[in-house]
Amino acid sequence: MTVEWIAVDWGTTNLRAFAMGRDGIVAQSTSDDGMGRLDRDGFEPALLHLIDPWLTEGRVTEVIACGMVGSRQGWHEAPYRAVPCTPLDPATLVTAPTRDGRIRVRLVPGLKQVQPADVMRGEETQIAGVLALRQGFDGVVCLPGTHSKWAHLSAGEVVSFQTFLTGEMFALLSQASVLRHGLQGDGWDEAAFDAAVSDALSRPERIGARLFSIRAEGLIAGLAAASARARLSGLLIGMELAAARPYWLGQAVVIVGSEAISASYARALKGLGVEARVVKGGDAVLAGLLMTRAKVNA
Amino acid sequence: MTVEWIAVDWGTTNLRAFAMGRDGIVAQSTSDDGMGRLDRDGFEPALLHLIDPWLTEGRVTEVIACGMVGSRQGWHEAPYRAVPCTPLDPATLVTAPTRDGRIRVRLVPGLKQVQPADVMRGEETQIAGVLALRQGFDGVVCLPGTHSKWAHLSAGEVVSFQTFLTGEMFALLSQASVLRHGLQGDGWDEAAFDAAVSDALSRPERIGARLFSIRAEGLIAGLAAASARARLSGLLIGMELAAARPYWLGQAVVIVGSEAISASYARALKGLGVEARVVKGGDAVLAGLLMTRAKVNA
Known part of the structure; x- marks a missing residue:
């Protein structure tokens, strides 16, 4: 099994990680370490706790995460993009600060609407x-x-x-x-x-x-x-x-x-x-x- | 000071008692012993805790209480009266069971409306x-x-x-x-x-x-x-x-x-x-x- 990258869905109450191989999911893991119960320094350990078995020493595995993890109270803020716009723009992903050299974590920004005011992540x-x-x-x-x-x-x-x-x-x-x-x-x-x-x-x-x-x-x-x-x-x-x-x-x-x-x-x-x-x-x-x-x- | 009777407003979260003399209130006392935190046996002690100083040995003091104290989960159920009706009818007061011979406690029933269904206490x-x-x-x-x-x-x-x-x-x-x-x-x-x-x-x-x-x-x-x-x-x-x-x-x-x-x-x-x-x-x-x-x- 080769883990090419890791997909992460990280909301307020749950953290879901998927080890992705060439043809799709090769492993997955879930915890209740949602954004709501973590302070800023808690995100990297919470993620590593789930994905450590999928990482290889001496190689950087790419992690792409969406959800509240990118909010102001999350790991690192990925500023909202304003509608009208495409739902995703790879140029706007924000890299989260990490200590572990085996991962590079990028966060997907949410969307905002100025009038009437609204947001999604x-x-x-x-x-x-x-x-x-x-x-x-x-x-x-x-x-x-x-x-x-x-x-x-x-x-x-x-x-x-x-x-x-x-x-x-x-x-x-x-x-x-x-x-x-x-x-x-x-x-x-x-x-x-x-x-x-x-x-x-x-x-x-x-x-x-x-x-x-x-x-x-x-x-x-x-x-x-x-x-x-x-x-x-x-x-x-x-x-x-x-x-x-x-x-x-x-x-x-x-x-x-x-x-x-x-x-x-x-x-x-x-x-x-x-x-x-x-x-x-x-x-x-x-x-x-x-x-x-x-x-x-x- | 003569306490002629005691008026009690006993809701879900608060208990308020008023010692009534000939010309109105002579003393009052409040606690957070609302219905919500009492079981059936807890009502009489909670009331006595507030009104004991106002009672006289060898004399029965009348207590009239309204509110959730008269609900099914309260001290004793005072069944709802159905509207249309006067807001109060002295014949429908219900006497609560008591151990202390110094008090007689009567509960005011709430009102119900059959259609559309509604209740008040x-x-x-x-x-x-x-x-x-x-x-x-x-x-x-x-x-x-x-x-x-x-x-x-x-x-x-x-x-x-x-x-x-x-x-x-x-x-x-x-x-x-x-x-x-x-x-x-x-x-x-x-x-x-x-x-x-x-x-x-x-x-x-x-x-x-x-x-x-x-x-x-x-x-x-x-x-x-x-x-x-x-x-x-x-x-x-x-x-x-x-x-x-x-x-x-x-x-x-x-x-x-x-x-x-x-x-x-x-x-x-x-x-x-x-x-x-x-x-x-x-x-x-x-x-x-x-x-x-x-x-x-x-």
């Missing part, structure tokens, strides 16, 4: 991956997650994008708010999800009241946990779709994310007459890092 | 207090807080009410979400508050996107913490007002709450042409407990 690589996997794609990429993004692509450039706090609100409300009491348990109620999406789309301003009704129906009407959780998800996704209407209406949409959340978005969009394609988040980020490496060496 | 006593302080009041009572309530009163009855998760969302978003990074500091930007209220009222569905823009503007445009915090508050209050429009439009509105949050709601309502009166939350709950005691002994 990591998703630009997934978008580059979508373009690599589906050459010539024009349309919209939806990246659901903690901070869901919608990006409009045209002629290979990110024209505009918008971020929603949907996933973080779901996590906070389901784990830390009064609603948590009624959400514990298994199962999923698709009818409750569909009704909540539809409800939020038609009356988005009622979200604050509809959220509390999940608790109240649990107390006085025995609302099941499976229905409560699906309703919470549907309300938040529906509200996002209400605001993202200019992005999906009449557009070709590709969803990039984990399986379960992508399926929920695809289902909600289908109810609105939009047939979205789904690309796995891991596939997109790896395709984007592969494309970055190819362009760096072109 | 403690606010019914504040509403009774508003009616005691402003006899014959017909209109709307707004009770901002962790779970803001809007209640429509007519002919001395609560006709309908609606709860919003506004305060809890503000707490979660400002303390636990990615937004917390840009909210630390002092000061308050009233113009940012006003603009955010107006923004949320006109485009309520955009809330999820506008929330993330607070973070993005902090990162790329140096948004000040005072503006960020005011904007977060304004967006959430504006969204509540958008949904509560049937409550405040063309109505006499009384706001019951703490000083700062009441002022924010009054300011937002004034921008909508509604001149609301403000009653301090503590005054309202005490007036409600006084009225309860008077009716119990009538």
Whole structure:
């Protein structure tokens, strides 16, 4: 096995490294050493802890990393590039300071939008991956997650994008708010999800009241946990779709994310007459890092 | 000093007790022994810890308590009464089990609304207090807080009410979400508050996107913490007002709450042409407990 280079997806909560050979992944390793728990001096040791077995004495292995690792609070800042622009530009990679002579680490910059103000880090690589996997794609990429993004692509450039706090609100409300009491348990109620999406789309301003009704129906009407959780998800996704209407209406949409959340978005969009394609988040980020490496060496 | 009875406001996070004499409060005491940190056997000791100095051996002192103490997870359940109904009915008080012969503790039941499902505990006593302080009041009572309530009163009855998760969302978003990074500091930007209220009222569905823009503007445009915090508050209050429009439009509105949050709601309502009166939350709950005691002994 020859490790030619190492691809790294380094977000706030996770670090994922892929040893890349001539024909693709030859090994991979993951840890929870995300940016959120590291100080500046902690990044190199955290990376070496994962990739040390893949390194060779006397040879410099190239590492390309995307995500929050390149933020101001990360290993080293890779300043945002401003849209409209291509999702990746090899000339803008930033080299991180390292002590170990066996690695050279380059960080992918995120994108910013000046007006309305918005930022992304990591998703630009997934978008580059979508373009690599589906050459010539024009349309919209939806990246659901903690901070869901919608990006409009045209002629290979990110024209505009918008971020929603949907996933973080779901996590906070389901784990830390009064609603948590009624959400514990298994199962999923698709009818409750569909009704909540539809409800939020038609009356988005009622979200604050509809959220509390999940608790109240649990107390006085025995609302099941499976229905409560699906309703919470549907309300938040529906509200996002209400605001993202200019992005999906009449557009070709590709969803990039984990399986379960992508399926929920695809289902909600289908109810609105939009047939979205789904690309796995891991596939997109790896395709984007592969494309970055190819362009760096072109 | 003669303690005739004891009034207790017992919520999720706080316990407040008032020793009542012939002419009003003769002593008061507070602890953070809210319902949230007590198990069933912990309520009586927590109460005695505060009120022991006010009790007399060989005499039973009457205690009337409102709030979450009467919930299923509280000391003893005081089942909800269904609206439409008066905010208080002395015949429905529930006696809590006690070991100490010096006290008799009675719990005020909360209110429920079957459709749309909603519940309140403690606010019914504040509403009774508003009616005691402003006899014959017909209109709307707004009770901002962790779970803001809007209640429509007519002919001395609560006709309908609606709860919003506004305060809890503000707490979660400002303390636990990615937004917390840009909210630390002092000061308050009233113009940012006003603009955010107006923004949320006109485009309520955009809330999820506008929330993330607070973070993005902090990162790329140096948004000040005072503006960020005011904007977060304004967006959430504006969204509540958008949904509560049937409550405040063309109505006499009384706001019951703490000083700062009441002022924010009054300011937002004034921008909508509604001149609301403000009653301090503590005054309202005490007036409600006084009225309860008077009716119990009538």
